[in-house]
Amino acid sequence: MTPSARRGAVAAIVVAAVIGGVALVRQQGFDTAPAPVAAPLTVPLATPPGVLLKATKGFISPAGVAVPGPVAYADTAGRLAHIAGAACAGDCRAAWEPLAAPPMAQPFGDWSIVTEEGAAATRPWVYKGHALYVARDASMDTPTRTAAGADVGIKTCVPTRAAEITDWCVALFKPEADVALPDGIEAKASADANGVALTDSDGLTLYAFNGDVARDGQSCLKSPCERAWSPLAAPAMARPRGAFTMVARPDGTRQWAYQGRALYTYQGDTAAGEVKGANVDPRFSAALIEAYTTPPGLRIEHAPAFGTIWTDANRMTFYGHHRGGDRRRSQGRLPFAPDLSCDDACKKDWTPFLAAADAEPSGYWTLHNLAEGARQWLYRGIPLYRFSGDTQPGDLKGKYRYDPFIRNADGQVTQIAVGNGGLPTRDVVPNFWRPAYPFELADAELGK
Numbered sequence: 001m002t003p004s005a006r007r008g009a010v011a012a013i014v015v016a017a018v019i020g021g022v023a024l025v026r027q028q029g030f031d032t033a034p035a036p037v038a039a040p041l042t043v044p045l046a047t048p049p050g051v052l053l054k055a056t057k058g059f060i061s062p063a064g065v066a067v068p069g070p071v072a073y074a075d076t077a078g079r080l081a082h083i084a085g086a087a088c089a090g091d092c093r094a095a096w097e098p099l100a101a102p103p104m105a106q107p108f109g110d111w112s113i114v115t116e117e118g119a120a121a122t123r124p125w126v127y128k129g130h131a132l133y134v135a136r137d138a139s140m141d142t143p144t145r146t147a148a149g150a151d152v153g154i155k156t157c158v159p160t161r162a163a164e165i166t167d168w169c170v171a172l173f174k175p176e177a178d179v180a181l182p183d184g185i186e187a188k189a190s191a192d193a194n195g196v197a198l199t200d201s202d203g204l205t206l207y208a209f210n211g212d213v214a215r216d217g218q219s220c221l222k223s224p225c226e227r228a229w230s231p232l233a234a235p236a237m238a239r240p241r242g243a244f245t246m247v248a249r250p251d252g253t254r255q256w257a258y259q260g261r262a263l264y265t266y267q268g269d270t271a272a273g274e275v276k277g278a279n280v281d282p283r284f285s286a287a288l289i290e291a292y293t294t295p296p297g298l299r300i301e302h303a304p305a306f307g308t309i310w311t312d313a314n315r316m317t318f319y320g321h322h323r324g325g326d327r328r329r330s331q332g333r334l335p336f337a338p339d340l341s342c343d344d345a346c347k348k349d350w351t352p353f354l355a356a357a358d359a360e361p362s363g364y365w366t367l368h369n370l371a372e373g374a375r376q377w378l379y380r381g382i383p384l385y386r387f388s389g390d391t392q393p394g395d396l397k398g399k400y401r402y403d404p405f406i407r408n409a410d411g412q413v414t415q416i417a418v419g420n421g422g423l424p425t426r427d428v429v430p431n432f433w434r435p436a437y438p439f440e441l442a443d444a445e446l447g448k
Helices: 441-446
Strands: 022-024 052-055 071-074 096-098 111-113 125-127 130-135 169-171 185-190 195-200 207-209 229-231 244-248 254-258 261-266 284-286 288-291 298-303 307-311 319-323 350-352 365-369 375-379 382-387 401-403 405-407 413-415 431-435
Touching: 071 169
Parallel strands: 022 298
Antiparallel strands: 052 071, 096 130, 111 125, 125 130, 185 195, 195 288, 207 261, 207 284, 229 261, 244 254, 254 261, 298 307, 319 382, 319 431, 350 382, 365 375, 375 382, 401 431, 405 413
């Protein structure tokens, strides 16, 4: 997703379990004092400790663009989570091992733990009644190629509470599969909402209202009508479905509600996937089915002329460290990758985002062991840092700083300068810093 497409997109969530939550903030005043805020939605976390989200093997399009496969569950080593068609014991364990829960992990929501017995006992994670396993042979996670050169993809499945799975398959991340959605309401993964969000049929984000619809200030009893929030109208013949019900409005119409909270779209969202209504009014929050697990104290803020970014609890910007190419997407763009190195000179200006001693990887967040014994948080493999030049909340003084490197005749990389450099050429391999922001896996594959 390009910065212009992401500009202004922010989301607000409240998680039910405090394994790691994220506050999503937008600074904006109010014309009138908001009404008291009612109880928020109950939003479960998408993954427990020790379970990651990872794209399966995709393909290269005719235009040469890498297209990732669907997102699946994985262990902390990146091995995809499989579901067995039958109990895996005895000889089966020689090829497969349980996706084990960390010692202090506890079951919640759709995630349970089986306590095995014996000397080699583990505590396998079970999702919606399906035990998860990872292959000891990494080739089990890779599509095979026939003699004719065609790729044969790995078998995947969507775990649901009622699913009867009879053969080995990779467990895909599709939490909406067990949610009964009314016609006209969809659920889509949203990085800017930090979870799986409800949308209308046009893909516009839906927001849950924590208050009385009679006092939402959005009723249109005369024309013309100007309102920030538009109620999601329920058809006359609509009936309740699962967690979705209808509420009566003062003008006699009905609108959809989720978990008893009326649903609205926001006038500032003009394209599918935008979440610009986050914290415009604290009574409205993005309606999520599940929230991505994140380290404690993180926020998503809106940075002018950039878009959504990760910050700490004090609104100080986090930066990602990259190496290898142009930060911009263009026809001649060079690919780049996360740079996990930071020498003594680097550490004078850049402070790593450290994890607590008992932190566990989960979702899109993993850990990197530093030489001094501490561990650093990685977001989708990208190491995060704070910049010493940022002294005030909202500062972006470390944005797009380049530390250019050049290869000599022997192919060795030699540092030639530090600071703000020009855009690289194909003879220069730079490392650079840019604000860290939430993104979808497809964006990562394209180097956006």
